[in-house]
Amino acid sequence: MARNLRAAVALLAAAALLAAGCAKGSATRDDAGGGGGGKVTLRYFTFSAAPDHVKDLDQIVAAFEKENPRVDVRVETAPFEEYFTKLQTSLAGGTAPDTFELNYENFVTYAGGKALLDLGPVAAADKGYDPAAYQPSSLAAFRHQGRQFALPASFSTVVLFYNKDLFEKAGVPLPTADWTWEDEMDAARRLTDRKNKVYGDFQPVQFHEFYKTLSQAGGRFLAEDGRTPAFNGPEGVRAAEWLVGKVGKVMPTEAEIGGTADYDTNLFKSGKLAMWHNGIWQFAGLADAPFEWDVVVEPGDRTKASAVFHNAVAASARTGHPKEAWAWARFLTASKVAADVRIRSSWELPPVADRSLLAGYLKEPRPPGRQAVFDSLKSIALPPVIAKQQEMQDAVTEELGNAAAGRKSVKAALDDAARKVAGLL
Amino acid sequence: MSAPPDTVAPVRRAGSERPGRPRRSRSARLRYAGIVAFFLLPSAIPLALFTLVPMAGSLWVSLHEWDLITPMTWAGLGNYAELLADPATRAAFLHTVAFIAGYLPLVYAGGLGLAVLLNRAMPARDLFRAVYFLPVITSWVVVALMWKWLLNPRSGVVNWLLGVFGIEGPGWWTDPAWAMPSVILASAWKDLGFVMVIMLAGLQAIPREYLDAARVDGAGALARFRYVTLPLLSPSTFFVIVISLINGFQVFDQVHVMTGGGPGGATQVVVEQVYDLTFRYGRAGDASALSWLLFAVVLVVTLAQVRAQRRWVTYG
Numbered sequence: 144m145a146r147n148l149r150a151a152v153a154l155l156a157a158a159a160l161l162a163a164g165c166a167k168g169s170a171t172r173d174d175a176g177g178g179g180g181g182k183v184t185l186r187y188f189t190f191s192a193a194p195d196h197v198k199d200l201d202q203i204v205a206a207f208e209k210e211n212p213r214v215d216v217r218v219e220t221a222p223f224e225e226y227f228t229k230l231q232t233s234l235a236g237g238t239a240p241d242t243f244e245l246n247y248e249n250f251v252t253y254a255g256g257k258a259l260l261d262l263g264p265v266a267a268a269d270k271g272y273d274p275a276a277y278q279p280s281s282l283a284a285f286r287h288q289g290r291q292f293a294l295p296a297s298f299s300t301v302v303l304f305y306n307k308d309l310f311e312k313a314g315v316p317l318p319t320a321d322w323t324w325e326d327e328m329d330a331a332r333r334l335t336d337r338k339n340k341v342y343g344d345f346q347p348v349q350f351h352e353f354y355k356t357l358s359q360a361g362g363r364f365l366a367e368d369g370r371t372p373a374f375n376g377p378e379g380v381r382a383a384e385w386l387v388g389k390v391g392k393v394m395p396t397e398a399e400i401g402g403t404a405d406y407d408t409n410l411f412k413s414g415k416l417a418m419w420h421n422g423i424w425q426f427a428g429l430a431d432a433p434f435e436w437d438v439v440v441e442p443g444d445r446t447k448a449s450a451v452f453h454n455a456v457a458a459s460a461r462t463g464h465p466k467e468a469w470a471w472a473r474f475l476t477a478s479k480v481a482a483d484v485r486i487r488s489s490w491e492l493p494p495v496a497d498r499s500l501l502a503g504y505l506k507e508p509r510p511p512g513r514q515a516v517f518d519s520l521k522s523i524a525l526p527p528v529i530a531k532q533q534e535m536q537d538a539v540t541e542e543l544g545n546a547a548a549g550r551k552s553v554k555a556a557l558d559d560a561a562r563k564v565a566g567l568l
Numbered sequence: 569m570s571a572p573p574d575t576v577a578p579v580r581r582a583g584s585e586r587p588g589r590p591r592r593s594r595s596a597r598l599r600y601a602g603i604v605a606f607f608l609l610p611s612a613i614p615l616a617l618f619t620l621v622p623m624a625g626s627l628w629v630s631l632h633e634w635d636l637i638t639p640m641t642w643a644g645l646g647n648y649a650e651l652l653a654d655p656a657t658r659a660a661f662l663h664t665v666a667f668i669a670g671y672l673p674l675v676y677a678g679g680l681g682l683a684v685l686l687n688r689a690m691p692a693r694d695l696f697r698a699v700y701f702l703p704v705i706t707s708w709v710v711v712a713l714m715w716k717w718l719l720n721p722r723s724g725v726v727n728w729l730l731g732v733f734g735i736e737g738p739g740w741w742t743d744p745a746w747a748m749p750s751v752i753l754a755s756a757w758k759d760l761g762f763v764m765v766i767m768l769a770g771l772q773a774i775p776r777e778y779l780d781a782a783r784v785d786g787a788g789a790l791a792r793f794r795y796v797t798l799p800l801l802s803p804s805t806f807f808v809i810v811i812s813l814i815n816g817f818q819v820f821d822q823v824h825v826m827t828g829g830g831p832g833g834a835t836q837v838v839v840e841q842v843y844d845l846t847f848r849y850g851r852a853g854d855a856s857a858l859s860w861l862l863f864a865v866v867l868v869v870t871l872a873q874v875r876a877q878r879r880w881v882t883y884g
Contacts, residue, residue, distance in 0.1 A: 231635075231636045235852070256635065398722060398743070533849055550832060
């Protein structure tokens with residue numbers, strides 16, 4: 144019998160070990176021995192900090208911890224492509240970070256679920272909080288059904304980057320703010336030098352570029368009622384042809400890119416790309432480029448329209464530290480320190496109401512034409528947002544890809560995309 | 569006091585006692601069963617925790633709408649009905665079948681060919697066997713990335729080599745027509761060694777006398793292979809086909825790394841679809857239902873094979 148007993152004990156021990164190993168990590172972890180006066184560890188998950196701005200975020204964290212010595216902010220980063228997969232999985236598994244970044248396109252999905260902490264009550268309890276510190280439209284963008292579920296943290300726009308040296312070498316006049324698509328295409332043709340593998344232009348053929356160029360062509364993505372796709376009309380065809388028409392002529396094809404990560408970034412950095420449609424978050428990475436480069440507002444067609452990306456900070460509905468989460472979210476989005484760091488490092492822009500905080504942005508030397516960032520905000524195109532956002536984006540990108548590779552006519556590709564999107568609405 | 573009914577021991581029929589096995593008392597038998605159970609635990613606990621429990625969980629999820637963010641809501645069999653009506657489901661299964669149709673013959677013929685070659689006396693035979701087996705134990709991500717580079721239409725070694733012979737190489741995984749062949753090529757290359765090992769074992773189990781007798785009867789090398797070796801290899805062939813078919817239906821890693829289901833959805837296989845539904849589109853309920861549809865298909869196909877094997881598999 145003694146042997147049976149020993150076996151039973153061993154079994155129990157094994158089961159206990161397994162159970163301990165499988166117990167999922169709690170949503171928030173207090174430091175060991177953290178009683179009443181212990182430190183609170185607050186997790187923050189972000190996609191916009193890595194790889195170029197981790198140190199800048201660290202500065203903001205350090206300033207926050209100095210003001211809030213009880214709180215220890217632990218930053219976790221993931222690249223944008225993987226970010227939402229990881230966030231979703233951690234929410235489903237009950238291991239979500241206390242606070243995390245969200246973009247405007249995905250905000251509705253998360254706010255509609257019960258994943259986000261309603262910031263109203265914690266805000267009401269905070270006497271130092273003044274909603275007037277934010278630009279009203281930014282704050283409103285992250286309200287859902289009358290409740291504030293996130294605080295706007297940053298915004299950025301897409302502009303036309305250009306390699307000044309390549310333009311001058313080819314004797315092509317530099318881009319200006321009143322350029323149209325025709326001007327851009329004309330310059331791109333003259334700047335493309337296939338023998339030396341220099342390309343004139345790079346504009347990704349995908350959803351985000353399409354909804355924006357559609358807007359530039361004077362069209363709209365969804366009809367007024369928001370329930371039927373409207374992007375396969377003549378303006379849509381014109382916009383898609385503008386994007387697709389560059390591929391293989393002034394821009395490398397998909398096969399030439401060969402699935403290389405950051406292909407366009409590296410192409411521009413190596414001085415082999417004359418014009419590049421990309422976001423102002425690239426400024427920091429280009430600081431040491433060994434050639435002269437600048438930016439202008441993107442060329443328009445019927446009208447000008449620039450894409451705006453809007454990011455916010457939200458807290459998990461299941462965080463054990465709502466007060467600390469609120470304090471951090473507020474600090475990260477509205478404090479002077481955070482605004483200054485974002486400006487000085489040419490990260491993204493803080494959506495603060497106090498315009499004088501933004502003044503320093505124009506004093507940074509590189510690129511010299513950074514006034515274009517503010518000019519681009521005068522006429523913006525917001526992305527269409529629906530509940531099945533990712534499926535819509537994938538459907539449009541896939542069909543545009545078919546058109547770019549010549550597998551379908553532009554019109555047929557757009558019609559097919561419209562059919563798919565109609566099924567998602 | 570009446571003894572409790574004996575529920576542990578099987579019903580014993582007269583004369584069914586196996587010879588040579590001493591009769592044990594009931595307590596001894598119980599203790600024996602306990603020891604057996606204890607030794608089974610190390611595999612039974614992980615199996616239950618990491619296979620059976622998640623399976624039950626996915627069955628439960630498949631009956632709900634769940635975006636991983638919002639709490640689940642009951643959907644009954646709605647997800648299954650929706651999937652069966654969705655042309656994307658049919659496309660995913662068709663792509664999977666297309667993969668298997670290319671992969672299975674290639675890996676079987678290749679593995680058998682290698683086994684036959686490496687079953688002869690030759691220098692450095694063990695080294696060759698080890699080398700061909702190496703890809704089997706290599707991580708799929710590594711292999712897929714390597715093939716992606718080899719088959720890069722612009723800068724890959726394969727198209728460069730073809731160019732040397734004046735052939736313009738295809739767009740491989742960037743071309744919808746060539747994307748599936750690219751995945752098949754990489755998959756067959758990786759699994760060749762596995763099939764080779766199974767077939768080698770099968771070859772070595774064939775008694776020399778059979779082949780010698782056939783030779784005496786005047787059978788040539790080809791005839792000996794066709795009428796002696798192949799039939800006697802049928803149990804190994806059966807095993808390889810069953811395993812490869814199941815693996816084929818579950819193809820994912822190489823697709824995910826090499827093409828991500830593209831271009832233009834040309835390699836969107838079932839498990840890639842399950843992944844996209846869950847992690848891209850937040851449709852975990854649909855994804856779980858699709859997994860169970862796949863399970864049903866694999867089960868039916870495997871049962872059909874087990875049934876059919878009676879007709880073509882010869883043992884000994």
